[in-house]
Amino acid sequence: MRRALQVVPALWSVLAALVVSVILLALAGAPPFRALGLVLDGAVGDGGRMADTLMSWVPLTLAAAGLVVTFVAGLWNIGVEGQVIAGAIGATWAARTIPGEGFVVIPAALAAGVAAGALWALAAGVLKTRGGVNEIFGGLGLGFVAQSLATYLIIGPWKRAGIASTSGTEPFREEVWLPTVGGTRLSPVAVILALAAIAVVWALLRGTRFGLRLKAVGANPASARLLGVPTEATILRAFALGGGMAGLAGAVLATGIQHKLVPAIAGGRGFLAILVVLLAAYRIVWVAPIALFFAILSVGSAQLQLRLDLDSSIGGVLQGILVLFVILIGGWQALHRRDAEEP
């Protein structure tokens, strides 16, 4: 599954997706090239917009980097959205409970997010290895549980003084917000964390025995077992690591962007991360640029609504088309390879 999608089909797909997007924009009554220009301008047109785009890139990249670990191990960790939410809950708990200065509480909140995300993913892992529950279903189920838990906490134990509202918890004290620079919403810490996650996964897959075991378990668990790979432990570690990174994404969302827990804290970023990783064909070096492209589309397409009166969901449509084309062209190639070889 690792090499299911190659670079060349990805290029063809981008081209095909652009053509279809232009047609769609034209059908929606917008001048297509001006619209695309507006998206770009909305995402990187000035420093503030670039900051917003980068801050949208960080959680997406963190979740996607974690997903690479699980996907390489052959685990369809679809529950990543739930792991992001769990991470946000963990970070919120720490931010609300732990007293003291920011330099104590912020690392604690980030660590709590990592732990919560890892635990949530481990639950899916144990369900798989011990309960025989496919990680897709276990992950989806746990995702709903995480979502409901967040909503319950917001309108229940963590409700704002006097009013219980789904608009979120009381904002955190400002000391525990991730520090920003230059009067924008950009947090250098968050960006460094995302880059570090990429570096960690890259090094892990390239130079460690654990990375080698992940690949072996992902490509052929039966052979891996015969070769002495502890398959269950490897699977659980992959889940913990992937979930930990998703949890960190949730913690960044809570402490760096929302500054509180809101029900839609993950906002589909986990699912979007799956698309990023599919498009990157599970290769970690491609995750950062593809996630940036997705962040540009997400942030920039807000302009379409403001300037052209198009619904901003057109950004999601463009992302979806792109991924569909990549999968379609990759799948089509695989099908033709197989036809040439097998009955």
Place this chain on the structure above:
Amino acid sequence: MLELRGITKRFGPVVANDGIDLDVPPGSLHAVLGENGAGKSTLMKILSGFLPPDAGRIRLDGHEVPTGSPRAALRAGIGMLHQDPLVCLPFTALDNFILGREGKIDRAAARGELREVCARFDFDIDPDARARSLSVGERQQLEIARLLSLGVKVLILDEPTSGISSEQRTKLFSALRTLAGEGLIVLFVSHKLEEVEELCDTVTVIRAGRVVGERALPCPADELVELMFGDLVVSSARPPVEIGAPALRVSGLAAGTGRQAVTGVDLEVRAGEVVGLAGLEGSGQRTLLRVLAGLEPARAGHVEIDGRSLDGSSYEGFVAAGVHYLPAGRLEEGLVPGLTIAEHLTLAARLSDWVVDWDAARSRAEEAIEHFRIKGGPDTPADALSGGNQQRLLLAMMPEDLRVLLMEHPTRGLDIESADYVWTRLLARRDSGTAIVFSSADLDELVGYADRVVVFFSGKVLADLPAAELTADRLGTLIGGKVAS
């Protein structure tokens, strides 16, 4: 009259069917006989439309039968009962019976029809039972009833007697005789000589994708064996082998379920001894090897390595005791597609280092490549290697000190040079005191390399004989399940 002309089918470089011609008149009980991999199943799948042929034509009663579509074959009157009956498990027997019919569904009429067929052949199927709860034999009866109700004129049965009771077998055979008496063509695919002799009037023998002979039955078993396996070279005297203390001892072993089950296996293999497991595929050899490797649990019995009990031990326990297993499916359960030679050797080294020193790993791989004469580099993925080189890589990954080496089909699919090389390596292991147990479908290999041959039939040990006393002819007869010849 069923006529096949020039049926040819290739899978990559393998020619499974090579210009097969076959004529079967109505009312025939016709056997298609051949060893595993001879091409019987491929031919039957082509005939029943499950596989499109690369070339060739099928005619039934003078009409061309379209190829490559099971639906078209059924319409033309050709139906196949698969080895594992293709029933929908969550459906009831009646729903399965109706499945595949065209037009309006009349359940009451179908129920009556099913009852009628059952009464006629003394089949015992409850129309409302879930297919899941039916035995293999009952599912088979259900499939036969369904195919008959669809009006087939040719009924193909692929190894129908494995996994069914002897009572069901008797009923099946009598039903087939009745049907042939009414003019149906029955094609009976098997590798069991006794059954073919018992049931059929005529037989076509297939070897390596070609028809090698047709006979009217009865016909001497020796003649059929020779047709099935070809001319066998009986090995010359082997050098005497130093045989040591018992390395592996198995007693009263039972394991596996269904077709894969083995029962009552007793076996002793001494250090430096080579034991060959003979038998048609699926007669229990694979299950035995997997139990001995610690990959499958035993239901009963004991396994000892060097006098130490390994009952209930994990795979890791067997590995620690000095057992190594080389499976037949090299890319399925031996190697990891996508990983390179260096990566494989690094995994197989079972070290506990955290960071892999890839420079060292590559130079170790270079050494292994040279030593085992593998055609590839450290960064060549295992799936890009030829079969022979994959087997060499597996040999290169074997640990140094082994007590017991278990192998499935050690040279299957290899050219002669690679096969010789593999055995040179294995015999070197034997000479250093490793006990070797291997299964093979190649009678020459069994007689040529084993000191003893253990013949499996239907999950039981049929014979355990010194290879020196075996002729390949006799081995072939034993494999077909006949003890006395």
